[in-house]
Amino acid sequence: MIKTTKLVFQNLKFLFLSLIIFSSMIVTLLIISEYIFLEPYFVTHIPSGTEFGFFLITAISILSALVIPMNLFRITNLKSSKQKMSGSIFGSIVGSVAGACSCGPIGFAVISTFGSVGATATAFLTNYETPLRIIAIIILLITYFTTIKSLKTECRIDL
Amino acid sequence: MNKKGAILGIIVISVIIGLVASISSSPSETYELDMTRTHGDISTAMGSPILGDPLAPITIVEFGDYQCHQCYNWFHNTKPMIMRDYIETGKANLVFVDFAFLGKDSPKASQATYCADDQGKYWEYHNSLYNSQESKIDSGWANSERLKAFAFNLDLDMELFNECLDSEKYSKRIQYNSQQARDNGVRGTPGFFIVGPDDQKQIAGAQPFSVFQRIMDSMI
Numbered sequence A: 001m002i003k004t005t006k007l008v009f010q011n012l013k014f015l016f017l018s019l020i021i022f023s024s025m026i027v028t029l030l031i032i033s034e035y036i037f038l039e040p041y042f043v044t045h046i047p048s049g050t051e052f053g054f055f056l057i058t059a060i061s062i063l064s065a066l067v068i069p070m071n072l073f074r075i076t077n078l079k080s081s082k083q084k085m086s087g088s089i090f091g092s093i094v095g096s097v098a099g100a101c102s103c104g105p106i107g108f109a110v111i112s113t114f115g116s117v118g119a120t121a122t123a124f125l126t127n128y129e130t131p132l133r134i135i136a137i138i139i140l141l142i143t144y145f146t147t148i149k150s151l152k153t154e155c156r157i158d159l
Numbered sequence B: 001m002n003k004k005g006a007i008l009g010i011i012v013i014s015v016i017i018g019l020v021a022s023i024s025s026s027p028s029e030t031y032e033l034d035m036t037r038t039h040g041d042i043s044t045a046m047g048s049p050i051l052g053d054p055l056a057p058i059t060i061v062e063f064g065d066y067q068c069h070q071c072y073n074w075f076h077n078t079k080p081m082i083m084r085d086y087i088e089t090g091k092a093n094l095v096f097v098d099f100a101f102l103g104k105d106s107p108k109a110s111q112a113t114y115c116a117d118d119q120g121k122y123w124e125y126h127n128s129l130y131n132s133q134e135s136k137i138d139s140g141w142a143n144s145e146r147l148k149a150f151a152f153n154l155d156l157d158m159e160l161f162n163e164c165l166d167s168e169k170y171s172k173r174i175q176y177n178s179q180q181a182r183d184n185g186v187r188g189t190p191g192f193f194i195v196g197p198d199d200q201k202q203i204a205g206a207q208p209f210s211v212f213q214r215i216m217d218s219m220i
Helices: A001-009 A012-032 A052-077 A083-097 A105-127 A129-153 B002-025 B068-078 B079-087 B105-117 B121-133 B145-153 B157-167 B171-183 B209-219
Strands: B059-062 B092-098 B191-195 B200-206
Touching: A001 A012, A001 A052, A001 A129, A001 B092, A012 A052, A012 A083, A052 A083, A052 A129, A083 A129, A105 A129, B059 B079, B059 B171, B059 B209, B068 B079, B068 B121, B079 B092, B092 B105, B092 B171, B105 B121, B105 B145, B105 B157, B121 B145, B145 B157, B191 B209, B200 B209
Parallel strands: B059 B092
Antiparallel strands: B059 B191, B191 B200
């Protein structure tokens, strides 16, 4: 497993892509979920009772940064199918959207624009934030292990 | 001609009945408020009673929704320190203004606080809502029955409270407060304005105590 992961990230292009995906996802999600504030001062904090949410965001960001470049590697270097790529993108999107609305500016904008439909959607994403993020992590984990398996087969890595 | 007259008569009678019915069912908003009360650029006339010393040099105006979990986080993590260091020491006071937009139970919960205020227990009721908040929006934790149960637990006169809540006496007050939030550029809850002697600063979100401390210390 480590050998396969190394194979992908030995290529600096994919390592760089992974770092960009991780940093942009974690910063965006932490801002949306109010762990980071930029105004009036830059400040970070983890309020009591929200530690698990912070852990889930970190896990989604790490897994997305692993799985998306690995699948891009398969597609570009091995001309493999794009099926697993959609799994990783789907997992990342579900994980990101869950809880993103809530009572912050995004939720307010969605409710103001779409009225009762927006309010229902916002309530759903807020109420099921934790289960949705756990589902996203499961999707990303499954995609990660199936990608490793197919890379082993396609590259004939001898373990 | 007679037929036309009869139809016209029916229409006129229907309109009169409709008008009488709408007037009699309108919530009677006969509460006394100081409509000139403002803090900085914000009209807080329809907001909560002032928590703390009304003559304190700084006023924190909080826009919040009782179903917002970030408001819950702020209430439990940041507000206790602000109470201890600024409100109880007379350096600041706080006004809560309702921005009830998250779900169908949000405006009702806000109305209930003013029904409690009629009996002098606004802040006790406000606190009981944030202490009882459940994580799911519109899950029923803030429906009419539960709101009445919170009032019962605070030993309020239930006949007065129920009449107030069921008649939606304060629905326009909540609409006015939510409009104040929009007019002042609040785009989510909780939203704050720290109004000092010379200026006011806006804070968006459930920010930590250090941010409030830094701003208020620079104003004193």
